[in-house]
Amino acid sequence: MITVTVCVGSSCHIKGARELIARFNEFLSKKGLEDKVELKGSFCMEHCGEGINWKINDEILTSSDVEGGVKMLGKKLRLALKQGKTKRPAKRAVRRRKKA
Numbered sequence: 001m002i003t004v005t006v007c008v009g010s011s012c013h014i015k016g017a018r019e020l021i022a023r024f025n026e027f028l029s030k031k032g033l034e035d036k037v038e039l040k041g042s043f044c045m046e047h048c049g050e051g052i053n054w055k056i057n058d059e060i061l062t063s064s065d066v067e068g069g070v071k072m073l074g075k076k077l078r079l080a081l082k083q084g085k086t087k088r089p090a091k092r093a094v095r096r097r098k099k100a
């Protein structure tokens with residue numbers, strides 16, 4: 001599951017965080033990604049003054065406007081989903097029985 005977190009602190013709110021969340025929701029449902037991406041809000045990410053701040057998993061991102069944020073979300077999700085698919089499952093430990 002990929003987590004997208006949008007800052008809803010006062011500075012980001014003024015810059016359009018609420019609209020960004022609405023557009024992210026729209027994007028996720030349009031692309032059928034609701035079951036793969038969790039969208040959350042958070043308090044201040046301590047990057048005020050840089051734009052609208054949001055995260056994809058642990059990567060903090062800044063968008064100067066809502067449209068730019070939606071485009072960036074599309075790019076970042078494509079990458080994250082690609083990486084998730086190419087991850088190989090962990091090798092299983094094979095135990096051999098000792099011959100008696």
Ligand code: FES
Pocket residue numbers: 007008009010011012013043044045046047048049053
């Ligand atoms: S209010 Fe969003 S980073 Fe501070």
